[in-house]
Each structure stands twice: as C-alpha cells, then as structure tokens.
Amino acid sequence: MSGSGRGLLLWAFLLAVSTVACGTADERRDAADAATTRFEAAVRDGDAVAMCRALAPGTRTEVELSGEATCAESVLGEELPYAGAVRTVDVFGRQARVVLQHDTVFLSQFPEGWKVVAAGCRPQHAQPYRCTVKGS
Amino acid sequence: MTAKRRRFVRDNGLTLAFGMAFLLALTGQAFAGHAEFNNELAADGLAPIGLAAYLASSEFAVDVTENWQSEYLQFFLFILGTVWLLQRGSPESKEIDEAGPESDKEQRVGQYARADSPHWARTRDWRQTVYSRSLGLLMGGLFLLSWFAQAVAGSAAYNEQRLRQLQRPMGWGEYVLGADFWSRSLQNWQSELLAVASMAIFSVYLRQRGSPESKPVGTPHGATGVES
Structure with a gap:
C-alpha cells in the first residue's frame, strides 16, 4: 500500500471512531433518560417489582439488606417520592446523572441496559449527594 | 529479505x-x-x-495523552532551550560562545544554502522563517494538541469517576483550573524536566561508547558540543 493510501486509511479509521463515539453519546443520553422515566413511572404507580427491576444489582442488594426482606418487599419502605419530569441528563462514559423536578438519580450502564445506582438524592455542599437508595 | x-x-x-x-x-x-x-x-x-470499549474510553485516552503531551513538551523545550542555554562540557550543548540562533552562514540558509540544502532553506521569504523553526513548531504543536486532548479526555474521565462517587459533574473550564488536570500535567512535566537536566549534566562526566548522545570516551570533561 502506498504512503497516501495508508494515510487515507488512518483518517478513515479516525473518522469512523469519532463518528461512533459521537453517535453513541446521544444514544446513551436517550437510553439513560428512558430508564429514569421507566423507574419514575414505577415509583409513581407503586410498582415494587418494576422498581427493583430498574435498580443496579448492588443497589438492589442494599435495599434487601436494609429491609431484611426481598427487594420487592423492601423497596416501597424506602419511601421514594415521585420525582416528576426529567430536567437534565449528564452522561460521561457509562455513568449518568439525571436531574428531575423533585429528585436526582444516578445510573450506570449494564449489559442489560441502564440501571439506577442511586435515587432519592439530594445535593450537599462540596460532598457527594445524600441518597435514600444507593449501592454499597 | x-x-x-x-x-x-x-x-x-x-x-x-x-x-x-x-x-x-x-x-x-x-x-x-x-x-x-x-x-x-x-x-x-x-x-x-470489554477491551474495545476501554480503548474508546476517555479513561484510556487521558492516560495516553497525558504522557504524550509531556514528552512533546520535553522535546519542544529542549530544542528551544538549547538555542540559548548552554552547559559547559555537555554534548547536548553548543559551544559556550555560540548561544543564539546563529548567522545565516552558519545555518546555511538563503544565499549561503548549498546545492543539497532543503528547498525551503534556499528561499529568502516566510518559507525560510518557517522551515528554520519547523522542528520546534512541530513539537510545540504536538504538545498543544496532546495537552488539549488530555484536557478534553481528562474532563470526561474525571466526571465519569465523580458520577460513580455520586458527585455532580464539573464543567470543562472548572476542570482545567482544577486539581486533577494540574496534578496529571505537573507530575509528568517534573519527570521530563528532571530527565533533561540529568542528561545535560551527567553527559559532562560520563560516557557511552559509540552513542552519538555521548562524547567520545577519551574526550575531556570540559569539551563542549562534541558528539561521537
């Protein structure tokens, strides 16, 4: 292959990588938004099974430990408020923060989709959010 | 073959x-x-x-570019610094009375260019000016590009880490003024500057037979600007 051919191939590769990277950023934002909306619908409807399905494995385990029962039996006792509509979504890599009207939710990407890592989160000055539900 | x-x-x-x-x-x-x-x-x-996702991640990008920028900064500073700064006895230095960009005759440019000189060295316009500084410009340009890439990738990687720790993400401006960006930059710069200073002074007294980075073994310590 000639030098110019190799150069073209390199630029094509870089273009493909940047296109994929930019393309997936919007897709990830939409997917995190959709997962949060599903979770909040479950909270609003009091659907404990759907709420637990939306939680990350580590967070589900913490809910079970704190309630000393299954996730579905414990999660409604956490008294998560219905947070309303999504206001902003920040996605970096495979982590996301979704700010809603009355709550903030943190999510992480798993093989089966975006899962809620922490919910019922309130900001604290110069410290991590204080969250009602979160993993270990 | x-x-x-x-x-x-x-x-x-x-x-x-x-x-x-x-x-x-x-x-x-x-x-x-x-x-x-x-x-x-x-x-x-x-x-x-997976490995492919990691290779496309900001985490990998910042770890790569923070080292690239410091290497290119090292060469940029070394190339520019050795125009003016001298070290008696070092093969990395010019002779003590040669500080500065030197005359056209010494640099073989313009009317002093030879038949086999690069084309832009023979010119007498902006091309000679650019070509006379092309190595430093390239190294300086690559430094700025890779440092900017570090700032962009570092901001994303740092925010990913902050979200894992249930902290709010930072804006890019806040990140480049913050501790993570400068810690990553300065920890690389200090090691590169130490390496240059060490090379300049150790090469006065120590030799590596056959290496053009060393003076010939029998050369006196005080001989400056001599390479094998």
Whole structure:
C-alpha cells in the first residue's frame, strides 16, 4: 500500500471512531433518560417489582439488606417520592446523572441496559449527594 | 529479505525499533489499564467493560495523552532551550560562545544554502522563517494538541469517576483550573524536566561508547558540543 493510501486509511479509521463515539453519546443520553422515566413511572404507580427491576444489582442488594426482606418487599419502605419530569441528563462514559423536578438519580450502564445506582438524592455542599437508595 | 528492504531497515533502524517498542508498550498499557479499570468498576459494584470499549474510553485516552503531551513538551523545550542555554562540557550543548540562533552562514540558509540544502532553506521569504523553526513548531504543536486532548479526555474521565462517587459533574473550564488536570500535567512535566537536566549534566562526566548522545570516551570533561 502506498504512503497516501495508508494515510487515507488512518483518517478513515479516525473518522469512523469519532463518528461512533459521537453517535453513541446521544444514544446513551436517550437510553439513560428512558430508564429514569421507566423507574419514575414505577415509583409513581407503586410498582415494587418494576422498581427493583430498574435498580443496579448492588443497589438492589442494599435495599434487601436494609429491609431484611426481598427487594420487592423492601423497596416501597424506602419511601421514594415521585420525582416528576426529567430536567437534565449528564452522561460521561457509562455513568449518568439525571436531574428531575423533585429528585436526582444516578445510573450506570449494564449489559442489560441502564440501571439506577442511586435515587432519592439530594445535593450537599462540596460532598457527594445524600441518597435514600444507593449501592454499597 | 531483499537487499533493498535490508537497506531500508538498516537506514531507519532507530525509528523502526522505537516505533515498534512504542506499539508494544501501548498494547501492554491497554491490557493493564483495562484490567485496572475493571477492578475499579467491580469495587463500585458496576459492570465490567470489554477491551474495545476501554480503548474508546476517555479513561484510556487521558492516560495516553497525558504522557504524550509531556514528552512533546520535553522535546519542544529542549530544542528551544538549547538555542540559548548552554552547559559547559555537555554534548547536548553548543559551544559556550555560540548561544543564539546563529548567522545565516552558519545555518546555511538563503544565499549561503548549498546545492543539497532543503528547498525551503534556499528561499529568502516566510518559507525560510518557517522551515528554520519547523522542528520546534512541530513539537510545540504536538504538545498543544496532546495537552488539549488530555484536557478534553481528562474532563470526561474525571466526571465519569465523580458520577460513580455520586458527585455532580464539573464543567470543562472548572476542570482545567482544577486539581486533577494540574496534578496529571505537573507530575509528568517534573519527570521530563528532571530527565533533561540529568542528561545535560551527567553527559559532562560520563560516557557511552559509540552513542552519538555521548562524547567520545577519551574526550575531556570540559569539551563542549562534541558528539561521537
């Protein structure tokens, strides 16, 4: 292959990588938004099974430990408020923060989709959010 | 291997050997960095990522570019610094009375260019000005590009880490004024500057037989600007 051919191939590769990277950023934002909306619908409807399905494995385990029962039996006792509509979504890599009207939710990407890592989160000055539900 | 290819390898051995070593080291960094990143995710109870996803991640990009920028900064400063700064006895320095950009005659440019001088060295316009500084410009440009890439990738990687720790993400401006960006930059700069200072002074008194980076073994310590 000639030098110019190799150069073209390199630029094509870089273009493909940047296109994929930019393309997936919007897709990830939409997917995190959709997962949060599903979770909040479950909270609003009091659907404990759907709420637990939306939680990350580590967070589900913490809910079970704190309630000393299954996730579905414990999660409604956490008294998560219905947070309303999504206001902003920040996605970096495979982590996301979704700010809603009355709550903030943190999510992480798993093989089966975006899962809620922490919910019922309130900001604290110069410290991590204080969250009602979160993993270990 | 044909005679032509053997000659090409011999004539470009330094670039080829270091280029291949670079690729091997980068590959090793990719595997080790991937394993370490997955260890961190596992500690936070999060899903591991595949190697391809790690290679496209801001985490890998910032780890690569923070080292690239400092290397290019080192060469940029070394190339520019040695125009004016001297070290008596060092093969990395010009002779003590040669500080500065030197005359056109010494640099063989313009009317003093020879038949085999590069074309832009023979010109007497902006092309000579640019070509006379092209090595420093390239190194300085690559430094700025890779430092900017570090700032962009570093901001994304840092925010990913902050979200894992249930902290709010930072804006890019806040990140480049913050501790993570400057810690990453300065820890690389200090090591590169130490290496240059060490090379300048150790090469006064120590020798490496056969290396053009060293004076000939029998050269006195005080001899400056002498390379094998």
